[in-house]
Amino acid sequence: MTPLPSTTETNGVSDENCESRLYIGNLDQRVTECQLIKMFSPFGNIVSEDFLWHTRGPRRGEPRGYAFIQYSCKEDAVKAKETMNGRPAFGRPLVVRLASEKLVLFDSTKAVSGVPGDSKHPTSSSSSGKEVSRSSVIMAIKNKLRSLEDEKKNKKPRQTL
Incomplete structure (x- = not known):
């Protein structure tokens, strides 16, 4: 998915979008993009997601263990953060916070x-x-x-x- 265009961009990310963008860390290597979207879609409209992969070295092609999800509004992001932070996924507690924090x-x-x-x-x-x-x-x-x-x-x- 690609992010929506914004009017006030700073370094490619608008201040408005940072408020509704979540960092999701401590992801188990078995978590897929599809599973991540399914876990976070009940909280609101997901505008974009960035699932990060190793691009070089011996771990090339493997997940990096964190991702970003952009919601259409800050309230949805806050609700997802409060509900999902610390919740286990494949036996590991998720670390969820606003990307701007x-x-x-x-x-x-x-x-x-x-x-x-x-x-x-x-x-x-x-x-x-x-x-x-x-x-x-x-x-x-x-x-x-x-x-x-x-x-x-x-x-x-x-x-x-």
Whole structure:
């Protein structure tokens, strides 16, 4: 499917369309485009869907594990997000959010995964009021790398017999 034309486009995607576009992640490799459309069509009129595939390398032709679905209105997208986020598909919980939502991927002291629902690594969305500057994100990454290097140095080498 192809997206509808828009009057106010920025980088090929209009602000209006971003509000009704969903990111669907953590897709099992067995989920097909047809199944994805069937799962999300009860929530409203789907205008377009982008199911992403590996285009190069040894995994060429395999699904990338995420897709985007565009609804005709924001209300349908919000309803689908609220209903489908966390719902299992082939044994894996779906990650569903508005494509325009940004996740804070780092807390102030260490890097976290950015995968919603990952209990080991909490994340928070920008809607919660937490914003992290780019420099603090870079600092968090550097600190994490430094701590990993220190751990590696402090490990005792194996003695071979």
